[in-house]
Each structure stands twice: as structure tokens, then as C-alpha cells.
Amino acid sequence: MNSLVTLLPFIVLIGAMFLMTRSAKKKQQAAIDMRNQMQPGSGVRTIGGMYATVKEVNEDTVLLDAGPGVELLFAKNSIGAVLSDDEYNRIVHGIEHDLKSDADIVPDDASSLTEADESSAASDDKPVDLGKKDAADEPADAAGDAKADGQAQKTDGDSEAK
Structure with a gap:
């Protein structure tokens, strides 16, 4: 009885190895069949x-x-x-x-x-302006038009300090 308890872990290990190799052989044979x-x-x-x-x-x-x-x-x-x-x-x-x-x-x-x-969109032939500026925001006086046409306008990074 004592020798059986001593050999039990080895028997379980051999059984597990047998099952793993059997599974691997089945997968290998299936791959060979697939390639053939x-x-x-x-x-x-x-x-x-x-x-x-x-x-x-x-x-x-x-x-x-x-x-x-x-x-x-x-x-x-x-x-x-x-x-x-x-x-x-x-x-x-x-x-x-x-x-x-x-x-x-x-x-x-x-x-x-x-x-x-689509029928309502097709009847509206005017393109949609997605710009930030509206027509009301544009300067209406001649000085504003001259500034926009002749001189470079300031950007956010420019400063007036010298």
C-alpha cells in the first residue's frame, strides 16, 4: 500500500504525458491531412x-x-x-x-x-458658407476697405508694442 502511494504521482504524470502527446499527434495528423x-x-x-x-x-x-x-x-x-x-x-x-x-x-x-x-437640399442651390465671419461683421467704411485691401491685417500673434 505504501509503495502504491509513492508511485501514484509518477503514474499520474505518465498518464498526463500520454494524453498530451496523443492530442499533439492528432493535431499534427490533421495538419498533414489538410496539406495533402x-x-x-x-x-x-x-x-x-x-x-x-x-x-x-x-x-x-x-x-x-x-x-x-x-x-x-x-x-x-x-x-x-x-x-x-x-x-x-x-x-x-x-x-x-x-x-x-x-x-x-x-x-x-x-x-x-x-x-x-434630398429634394429640399436639391432646390436650395445657394452654397452654405461655414466661415466664422458674418456679412454684418465686415467694416462698411472706406477706411476699413482700404485697410483690408492695401495693408496686411494683424494676426493674433502680432503686438503693437515696440
Whole structure:
């Protein structure tokens, strides 16, 4: 009984190591199967994060098409994920294939939200002046006009002290 209590921590440790290595082997086998399923035309992501299309698959290497005229040779082990066509197009090209929610599309701008106001805005052809000065603030006398035309006006940083 005493020897069993002494060996119990070692048995638990060996069991935990067995379960961890078994889990790692399953993940490794799944990655090998995923890489073996690659075909020319498949979209992939490398372990470095580059997205490309498989052009040719060899025993240990993969030829990837990363863009117009750019072909790269990678080791098969450097492929992190083989993507579905929809996922690859969504990530690389920004193309969505979700036709179920066409009615729920949120616009990028607010133009569709203000369609009722467009008729009143279209009839008002005069541009809106967003300047700080109003017409009433302008000097109306001739001296003020001469000062605005002929001389440089003071800015906030200028001082009259000499």
C-alpha cells in the first residue's frame, strides 16, 4: 500500500504525458491531412500570414501564385491553412457570397438614410458658407476697405508694442 502511494504521482504524470502527446499527434495528423488535400486553385494562408493561390503541389513543396507575375516556392509545412473559396474571396478580394441577408445590408454612408431630405437640399442651390465671419461683421467704411485691401491685417500673434 505504501509503495502504491509513492508511485501514484509518477503514474499520474505518465498518464498526463500520454494524453498530451496523443492530442499533439492528432493535431499534427490533421495538419498533414489538410496539406495533402491542397489542389491547384485552392486558396491558402501561410504560417507567415500571406494569402495566395496554389498553382502546383509537389512532394515537399508548393508553388504559390501571390499576384500577377509573382510565383513563390514554399515548403509544404509552411502552409498554415487551406481556405474555402468563399473565405479566400472574402479575405483577399472583399467579395461576400451571403445572399440571404441582402435586405439587411448597412450602407457605408448615410446617403440612403437621408433620401427624403434630398429634394429640399436639391432646390436650395445657394452654397452654405461655414466661415466664422458674418456679412454684418465686415467694416462698411472706406477706411476699413482700404485697410483690408492695401495693408496686411494683424494676426493674433502680432503686438503693437515696440
